[in-house]
Amino acid sequence: MYKELDQLNTSITIQKNFNQKKLFQELINSRKISIAKLFIKKNTLFSQKINLKEQICYLQEGIVCSFYRGIPNRVITQPQFLNVELILGMEEISIKALTNCRILVFDRLNIMEHIFAMQKGTLFLFQYEKEQEDFLISRIDMLRKKGYPRFLQMLKELADECGEVIGTECHLPKCFTIKRIASLSGLSTNTVSLFRKKMMKDGTLRKDGGQFILLKYALNEKLEDIS
Numbered sequence: 001m002y003k004e005l006d007q008l009n010t011s012i013t014i015q016k017n018f019n020q021k022k023l024f025q026e027l028i029n030s031r032k033i034s035i036a037k038l039f040i041k042k043n044t045l046f047s048q049k050i051n052l053k054e055q056i057c058y059l060q061e062g063i064v065c066s067f068y069r070g071i072p073n074r075v076i077t078q079p080q081f082l083n084v085e086l087i088l089g090m091e092e093i094s095i096k097a098l099t100n101c102r103i104l105v106f107d108r109l110n111i112m113e114h115i116f117a118m119q120k121g122t123l124f125l126f127q128y129e130k131e132q133e134d135f136l137i138s139r140i141d142m143l144r145k146k147g148y149p150r151f152l153q154m155l156k157e158l159a160d161e162c163g164e165v166i167g168t169e170c171h172l173p174k175c176f177t178i179k180r181i182a183s184l185s186g187l188s189t190n191t192v193s194l195f196r197k198k199m200m201k202d203g204t205l206r207k208d209g210g211q212f213i214l215l216k217y218a219l220n221e222k223l224e225d226i227s
Helices: 002-008 011-017 020-028 108-117 122-143 147-162 178-185 189-202 216-226
Strands: 035-040 055-061 064-068 071-076 094-097 101-107 164-166 169-171 205-208 211-215
Touching (some): 011 122, 020 108, 020 122, 055 108, 071 122, 071 147, 071 178, 101 108, 147 178, 147 189, 147 211, 178 189, 189 205
Antiparallel strands (some): 035 101, 055 101, 064 071, 064 094, 169 211, 205 211
16 A cells, blocks of 8 residues: 555655644544643653554654664654554553653544544655665664664764754753663674774763763764775
């Protein structure tokens, strides 16, 4: 079905007209869709607060990490839906708040009814699945790299996604500890500690307590050297 849809609509058109932002606007402007606001404290699993099998959540503010079969999968910091997989019939994921979060909660059946009642509404699902597939491909490529290049790529992804740039430095949120970065990059905490010491010696990183502070331009140059 998706192959046929892709033949009828160019990828650029689908990305422009059927992205998550457009779907979100459709839902909040619908009088038939009920929406609940929820605050979730840091280090809390979403499953402790909502029914992830029947409810779909939209991140408004905060940092979360999704888990697939107990393994950290993806860090999300930008406003977006977190578990549309429910509609696609994909395996349920776990979601953990890494910081305090504010979310909107939708009923799964309400969203399904709204999407399937829309003309070409299934293209929202097509685009969402394609985004998940692209991310999975990029994650597999990263995990194929050797330890140090993989570690650097993970740091750069985190810096681009949620780092705070101050001058030539990029401050990662304090929630990204050695243990958490090790889990995300598929490395041991000991290995990450050794890599951090190497970066500090090379002048591409400094630390403030347990916080990673990257010398952003030096890090970009280092990534170009090893790519």
